[in-house]
Amino acid sequence: MKDYYNNKQALLSEIINKAENERILNKEEIIALLNSDGNLLCESADKIRKKYKGDFVHLRGLIEFSNICRCNCFYCGLRAENKKLDRYRLKENEILQCVKFAVNSGYKTVVLQSGEDLYWTSEKLCTLIKEIKKHDIAVTLSIGERSFEEYQAYKNAGADRFLLRIETTDKNLYKHLHPDMSFENRIQCLKNLKKLGYETGTGCLVGLPNQTIESLADDIIFFKELDADMVGIGPLIPHPDTPLANANKDNFDMALKVMAIVRLLMPDINIPATTAMESIRQNGRIIALNSGANVVMPNMTQGEYRKKYEIYPNKICINDSPEKCINCIKSKIESIGRKISETKGYRKDAR
Numbered sequence: 001m002k003d004y005y006n007n008k009q010a011l012l013s014e015i016i017n018k019a020e021n022e023r024i025l026n027k028e029e030i031i032a033l034l035n036s037d038g039n040l041l042c043e044s045a046d047k048i049r050k051k052y053k054g055d056f057v058h059l060r061g062l063i064e065f066s067n068i069c070r071c072n073c074f075y076c077g078l079r080a081e082n083k084k085l086d087r088y089r090l091k092e093n094e095i096l097q098c099v100k101f102a103v104n105s106g107y108k109t110v111v112l113q114s115g116e117d118l119y120w121t122s123e124k125l126c127t128l129i130k131e132i133k134k135h136d137i138a139v140t141l142s143i144g145e146r147s148f149e150e151y152q153a154y155k156n157a158g159a160d161r162f163l164l165r166i167e168t169t170d171k172n173l174y175k176h177l178h179p180d181m182s183f184e185n186r187i188q189c190l191k192n193l194k195k196l197g198y199e200t201g202t203g204c205l206v207g208l209p210n211q212t213i214e215s216l217a218d219d220i221i222f223f224k225e226l227d228a229d230m231v232g233i234g235p236l237i238p239h240p241d242t243p244l245a246n247a248n249k250d251n252f253d254m255a256l257k258v259m260a261i262v263r264l265l266m267p268d269i270n271i272p273a274t275t276a277m278e279s280i281r282q283n284g285r286i287i288a289l290n291s292g293a294n295v296v297m298p299n300m301t302q303g304e305y306r307k308k309y310e311i312y313p314n315k316i317c318i319n320d321s322p323e324k325c326i327n328c329i330k331s332k333i334e335s336i337g338r339k340i341s342e343t344k345g346y347r348k349d350a351r
Contacts, residue, residue: 012036016044019264024224030217030261038257045260045292052267053294055338058345059329060109060140060272061102061300064309065090069115071144074177075167075205075247077239077310078115084241086308089119092128098300098322099132105326108344109138111163111297116144126157133158138344140201145185148192155196160344162193163201165232168208169222170215177208190226199347201230201270206258207251208236209244216254220261229347230270230295233259237276237312252281256291263292269347270295279316286332295345296333298325 015029025033033041066089069078077085090098095112102110110132114120120143132139140161141154151162166186168174174183193200204219223231235251238244255277263271273293277284285296299306299317306318317325330340 009040012040016040016264019261020044020048023265023267025261025265027214027217027221030220031213033261034213034216034254034257036257038253038260041257041260041264042291045263046290048263048267049271049292049294053270056294056341056343057289057333057338058109058270058295058341058343059107059326060111060295060297060345061098061105061107062111062113062297063090063095063098063102064113064299064301064305065095066114066117066120067309068117068119069144070118071116071181072179073167073181074179074243075208075236075239075312077241077312079242082241085310088305088308089117090305092124092131094302095128096131098302099135099137101322102300103135103137105322106340106342107137107300108342109140109161110300111140111142113142113163114144122146122150122153126153129154129157129159138346142201145181145189148196151189151192151196151198155198159198160346161199161201161230163203163230163232164190164193165201165203165205165234166190166219166222167203167205168211168215169204169218170211173208173210173215176210194226199229200226201232202226202228203230203232203234204258205234205236206255207248209247216258220258220265223262224265228266228269230272231259231262231266232272232274233262234274234276235280237280237314239310239312249280252277252284256288259288260292270345272297275299275316276312279312279314283332285329286336289333289338290336296329298322298329 072079138160142163235255238247272295273285273288
């Protein structure tokens with residue numbers, strides 16, 4: 001048994017060394033790392049993060065400006081068929097108040113996130129983006145699938161980044177979880193964003209029913225092939241008012257391993273320590289920051305709206321003010337010897 005353990009550890013070390021030096025692994029090697037306990041993997045990911053991204057953490061102010069959504073994704077509390085959710089849509093002046101607060105707090109990026117709310121037409125969004133850009137900050141959009149022409153209009157208005165998670169590259173699983181949506185269109189949207197010159201973010205959910213280790217390995221390979229600029233890994237947290245209400249809740253460790261492998265294979269990209277990580281594990285964001293992550297996105301949304309953007313239940317900090325969130329995360333980051341970045345945090349920015 002001891003020899004078996006030693007041989008297994010030696011093999012894992014060999015795979016990790018290959019990833020560190022060559023930045024490429026085959027599917028079988030990725031699967032081996034996903035089946036490991038993750039300790040060596042996370043240590044290596046932290047080392048690579050430090051080498052390529054330094055000790056700086058990029059703070060990005062998250063503004064959840066609408067919880068109205070036309071889609072019915074099985075895992076999401078914002079799904080159109082969830083009649084229990086109290087819907088809201090911020091007005092432009094309310095969004096700009098959040099932006100002003102973020103700017104005054106030293107943030108260099110804001111993230112505008114919503115459900116797929118078609119009230120926000122291209123014209124309205126472009127007007128909003130132009131107003132925000134007057135503050136000389138980076139603008140990230142996370143608003144779902146739009147046409148090539150709409151993405152181009154946002155880019156022309158000044159948008160810098162776009163987040164569009166694939167969630168799973170298992171085509172059959174994707175179709176099952178996303179009624180009336182097209183897997184092919186999702187892929188095309190990501191390609192369009194890259195073509196238009198956005199810093200393009202994507203990512204996956206870990207712990208979906210019928211998801212396999214093999215499909216998670218395919219997700220990682222997809223991120224590498226797309227050459228994504230940012231990859232967000234989220235553990236599935238089942239929402240009681242969705243078809244996945246009874247899904248497995250224990251997804252933290254596997255999500256952490258997926259994130260760490262992404263760091264090894266894509267050493268210079270930005271990887272967030274997601275809020276979902278901390279919603280299911282105490283100090284989950286700090287654990288993620290010590291396992292390859294270099295971005296945190298504190299919530300800038302004001303008041304009661306924070307509670308209503310319920311993608312998943314029991315989200316941390318929904319009763320806290322933006323001021324408290326900022327002070328809390330800064331303290332946590334400094335407690336592990338990391339520093340807050342003063343740049344806009346583009347992929348090529350080490351600081």
